[in-house]
Amino acid sequence: MPKRILIVDDEPNIVLSLEFLMKKNGYDVETATDGDQAIAAVEQQKPDLMLLDVMMPRKDGYQVCQVLREREDFNDVRIVMLTAKGRDVEREKGLSLGADDYITKPFSTQDVVDKVSELLGQP
Incomplete structure (x- = not known):
């Protein structure tokens, strides 16, 4: 079963390129464009890994990371922060x-x- 990746970024070009790349490498991909959407997406179907932009509307990446880490059921989700x-x-x-x-x-x-x-x- 393919690993699930959630891409969270408010820049459409970055989302598109990362989504294409992850799918090409065999991953199931979901996307979100702000922190609130990211948390809702994780609650709906927990990903194995999240590519999380820092600067976004509503909740920033730091806030999303903190919310997820405070919840024990999401501690195994890997989080990679992406930022300028x-x-x-x-x-x-x-x-x-x-x-x-x-x-x-x-x-x-x-x-x-x-x-x-x-x-x-x-590998």
Whole structure:
């Protein structure tokens, strides 16, 4: 059974490219464009991994990460934060809230695929 990935970003071009790439690599993909949609999508059908943008409307990625990590039933969802904010302080904030990794935009699509495979324990 393919692993499920939730892509959460408010930039349509990023969502489209990541969605295409993840599907091409055999993953089931869901998308959301803001933090509230992301939480609703996780509650509806829990993904194995979430690619989560930091800067979004309604709830930002940090808030989404914190909400999910506060709920024991979602602790096994892997979270990779995606952001244009590359400073160490932002990275540390994301990791301290429970993110599994942090990728800075602009990113190499192959780096994202490699990180997803690594976190899901796939070759």
